[in-house]
Amino acid sequence: METTAAATTTTTTTTVNDGLHSVEVNPLQLILNRAFALIYLFAILALFYHHTLKLLNSTNSFITFSISISILISDLILAFMWSTIQSFRMYPLTRKEYPEKIKNFSNNNFPALDIFICTADPYKEPPLNVVNTALSVLAYDYCPIENVSVYISDDGGSELTLFAFMEAVKFAVYWLPFCRENKIVERCPDAYFSSNYTENSETQKIKLMYESMKTRIENVIERGKVDDDYINEEDRQTFSIYWTAGFTRHNHPSVIQVLLENGKDKDKTGHEMPNLIYLSREKSKSSPHYFKAGALNALLRVSGIMTNAPIVLTLDCDMYSNDPSTPQRALCYFLDQKLWPTLAYVQFPQRFHGLNEADIYASEIKGLFHSNPVGMDGLRGPNYVGTGCFFRRRAFFGSPSSFEQPKIPELFPDHVVNKPIQAQEILQQAHYVASCNYENESNWGSKMGFRYGSLVEDYYTGYRLQCEGWKSVFCNPKRPAFLGDVPISLYDVVSQNKRWSVGLLEVAFSKYSPLTFGVRSMGLVMARCYAHYAFWPIWSIPITLYAFIPQLTLLNGVTIFPKVSDPWFFLYAFLFLGAYGQDCLIFISFQGTFKRWWNDQRIWMIRGLSSFLFGIIEYSTKHLGIATQGFNVTSKVVDNEQGKRYHQGIFEFGVVSPMFVTLATTSIINLVAFLTSIAQIYKGDQNLDGLFIQMFIAGFVVINCLPIYEAMVLRGDKGRMPTRVTIFSTFLAGSLYMAFTFLLRSV
Ligand SMILES: O=c1ccn([C@@H]2O[C@H](COP(=O)(O)OP(=O)(O)O[C@H]3O[C@H](CO)[C@@H](O)[C@H](O)[C@H]3O)[C@@H](O)[C@H]2O)c(=O)[nH]1
Numbered sequence: 001m002e003t004t005a006a007a008t009t010t011t012t013t014t015t016v017n018d019g020l021h022s023v024e025v026n027p028l029q030l031i032l033n034r035a036f037a038l039i040y041l042f043a044i045l046a047l048f049y050h051h052t053l054k055l056l057n058s059t060n061s062f063i064t065f066s067i068s069i070s071i072l073i074s075d076l077i078l079a080f081m082w083s084t085i086q087s088f089r090m091y092p093l094t095r096k097e098y099p100e101k102i103k104n105f106s107n108n109n110f111p112a113l114d115i116f117i118c119t120a121d122p123y124k125e126p127p128l129n130v131v132n133t134a135l136s137v138l139a140y141d142y143c144p145i146e147n148v149s150v151y152i153s154d155d156g157g158s159e160l161t162l163f164a165f166m167e168a169v170k171f172a173v174y175w176l177p178f179c180r181e182n183k184i185v186e187r188c189p190d191a192y193f194s195s196n197y198t199e200n201s202e203t204q205k206i207k208l209m210y211e212s213m214k215t216r217i218e219n220v221i222e223r224g225k226v227d228d229d230y231i232n233e234e235d236r237q238t239f240s241i242y243w244t245a246g247f248t249r250h251n252h253p254s255v256i257q258v259l260l261e262n263g264k265d266k267d268k269t270g271h272e273m274p275n276l277i278y279l280s281r282e283k284s285k286s287s288p289h290y291f292k293a294g295a296l297n298a299l300l301r302v303s304g305i306m307t308n309a310p311i312v313l314t315l316d317c318d319m320y321s322n323d324p325s326t327p328q329r330a331l332c333y334f335l336d337q338k339l340w341p342t343l344a345y346v347q348f349p350q351r352f353h354g355l356n357e358a359d360i361y362a363s364e365i366k367g368l369f370h371s372n373p374v375g376m377d378g379l380r381g382p383n384y385v386g387t388g389c390f391f392r393r394r395a396f397f398g399s400p401s402s403f404e405q406p407k408i409p410e411l412f413p414d415h416v417v418n419k420p421i422q423a424q425e426i427l428q429q430a431h432y433v434a435s436c437n438y439e440n441e442s443n444w445g446s447k448m449g450f451r452y453g454s455l456v457e458d459y460y461t462g463y464r465l466q467c468e469g470w471k472s473v474f475c476n477p478k479r480p481a482f483l484g485d486v487p488i489s490l491y492d493v494v495s496q497n498k499r500w501s502v503g504l505l506e507v508a509f510s511k512y513s514p515l516t517f518g519v520r521s522m523g524l525v526m527a528r529c530y531a532h533y534a535f536w537p538i539w540s541i542p543i544t545l546y547a548f549i550p551q552l553t554l555l556n557g558v559t560i561f562p563k564v565s566d567p568w569f570f571l572y573a574f575l576f577l578g579a580y581g582q583d584c585l586i587f588i589s590f591q592g593t594f595k596r597w598w599n600d601q602r603i604w605m606i607r608g609l610s611s612f613l614f615g616i617i618e619y620s621t622k623h624l625g626i627a628t629q630g631f632n633v634t635s636k637v638v639d640n641e642q643g644k645r646y647h648q649g650i651f652e653f654g655v656v657s658p659m660f661v662t663l664a665t666t667s668i669i670n671l672v673a674f675l676t677s678i679a680q681i682y683k684g685d686q687n688l689d690g691l692f693i694q695m696f697i698a699g700f701v702v703i704n705c706l707p708i709y710e711a712m713v714l715r716g717d718k719g720r721m722p723t724r725v726t727i728f729s730t731f732l733a734g735s736l737y738m739a740f741t742f743l744l745r746s747v
């Protein structure tokens with residue numbers, strides 16, 4: 001939230017630890033944030049005073065009383081969410097690191113690094129992309145490169161993915177020296193070949209190799225199996241050992257395949273290569289597998305047996321490295337002796353490639369990935385966002401001061417592995433710790449490793465670590481360290497957010513709720529940052545009520561807010577403009593544009609009416625034991641036509657979903673209410689004075705819903721709103737109106 005003018009005049013900078021990193025605080029910004037929070041707080045208090053007056057003085061009928069109470073509840077929730085957001089604004093700070101100094105500092109001998117890449121479904125997460133991610137980190141600039149080990153976790157248990165990696169290894173032998181010798185910055189092959197690189201005979205040659213790898217992988221995916229003509233005898237045997245008759249993705253023994261072993265495998269120029277290991281942990285119908293958290297714990301253990309590096313990087317399969325010097329940046333913090341004892345992780349922001357110009361789905365999620373972490377960094381540090389995060393292995397074994405012992409000594413975080421990774425005992429033990437049995441009745445997921453119990457294992461794990469006393473650092477270099485995919489259809493976006501909502505509520509209403517356990521463990525301010533996310537989904541309550549009540553009353557000519565001529569009107573105006581204005585300013589100060597901010601606030605409204613709302617419903621049914629929700633992996637496949645529409649900035653509906661019904665119904669009610677009230681005022685049946693606020697809200701929603709009207713009536717492409725949704729929503733809107741009018745009139 002740094003305004004450049006203020007930054008140059010009032011920024012205070014402190015450099016720490018031999019100049020490896022520095023922090024910057026802007027005192028003026030702190031004062032302004034706090035002053036504004038105070039003023040806004042008084043305005044909120046005044047609002048509730050007004051609510052109380054109104055409730056006391058009203059000549060109550062049941063329905064008008066219900067309306068007042070609904071608005072009061074909405075405002076209470078909005079006020080609660082506002083108060084939690086303030087925690088992010090109390091002590092923001094920005095950091096800078098100086099990775100170029102690290103070489104001297106560590107004698108060019110960096111600590112070992114284990115990199116985890118998770119994938120779960122070869123059809124939603126194309127193996128070619130997973131391979132690209134892996135190649136981008138295999139090619140890290142790390143000294144010595146032998147200290148790097150890359151582990152692929154395949155929850156899909158797919159031979160297609162393993163095949164893709166066998167191909168990747170053959171290409172890596174050329175790709176790694178190519179990047180090193182030409183000092184390539186773009187080390188994800190796909191990104192490199194789509195950039196405007198210099199064409200010469202060498203790049204042409206390497207591109208041909210890439211293309212041939214790509215074709216082979218894609219052909220195999222298309223056929224759905226690895227045919228004999230694609231592999232040699234040795235690889236065929238590997239496949240037939242594991243993929244036997246009873247093998248399914250939900251039921252199979254662990255698969256561990258060492259694809260590259262340093263000390264043994266060399267690249268084309270004779271240089272050492274990093275380790276590369278494929279892992280598909282054991283799955284059994286009788287044991288829960290805890291989705292990604294389970295996968296990461298299996299990775300922690302298998303890597304513990306094989307290499308046991310003190311630093312661990314977790315990556316989603318779509319998050320490729322965009323800068324080969326990224327580990328050095330993380331080391332700027334890990335090598336700081338002052339930070340080391342309590343530093344659990346260094347989080348890089350999630351950033352994305354291929355966004356359309358206006359970022360119609362607000363996929364950047366600026367609050368979550370950029371501005372809020374800066375706020376948390378001034379406290380105990382940012383939350384963990386699942387990918388692009390370097391951990392200290394020790395953080396997974398109890399608090400900084402109390403060590404949680406794993407069952408076998410080989411898994412102790414300080415255990416030194418002194419056997420080659422393909423040694424018989426090592427492989428045997430690796431299979432053992434990747435099995436379902438190993439986890440049963442252990443502390444993994446409760447006191448150790450990534451934590452189970454929430455569909456947002458990232459948020460929950462970071463939270464629990466910070467409750468234990470661990471700290472974290474937010475590292476946000478100018479050149480994005482990692483770039484990931486974004487969902488390009490609205491259905492994927494809202495479904496992803498719905499999964500998050502369920503996961504967040506699982507934390508909000510658990511015994512570890514930030515409001516109780518969190519406040520006790522990490523203090524009020526920090527706990528409120530976490531509470532803000534935990535309670536994200538309850539935003540749907542005020543959003544939904546404000547999307548219907550002012551409009552339904554407006555249609556009946558009933559005034560529920562102060563008239564324009566009433567002094568209380570200014571309070572409403574201030575609250576609205578203050579909240580939206582500050583949000584917009586912060587968004588823009590984090591390299592945002594007004595257009596993107598507009599879409600950001602629109603998506604907030606859309607989420608409120610779909611993901612958050614249905615997230616609450618799903619959470620409740622799950623909690624009551626009526627239904628179970630799993631981790632529905634977000635698709636990373638791009639359909640050509642969809643991709644085209646996305647780049648033109650056109651919303652993609654296309655599927656029949658209840659989440660679109662609420663959206664469509666909202667858009668219809670608001671449009672009708674807005675137009676009807678204009679007509680009535682024009683005819684002189686109503687006056688603007690009393691209905692202005694309600695008309696303003698309806699009008700505001702209508703502008704936000706423009707893409708929805710377009711999708712309902714104007715478009716003919718596949719991404720339009722399905723006719724069934726439109727018809728059903730029209731019917732629903734009509735019924736709502738009639739029911740509401742009946743209630744209002746019957747008193
Ligand atoms: O059973 C599973 C399910 C998922 N994954 C992996 O988890 C990652 C994230 O899944 P994705 O479908 O991309 O979820 P998103 O909602 O896009 O991911 C965000 O939210 C997740 C929590 O819901 C975090 O784990 C992610 O890091 C964060 O980027 C992917 O690499 C998957 O392969 C598994 O390994 N096993």
Ligand SMILES: [Mn+2]
Pocket residue numbers: 316318634
């Ligand atoms: Mn993802």
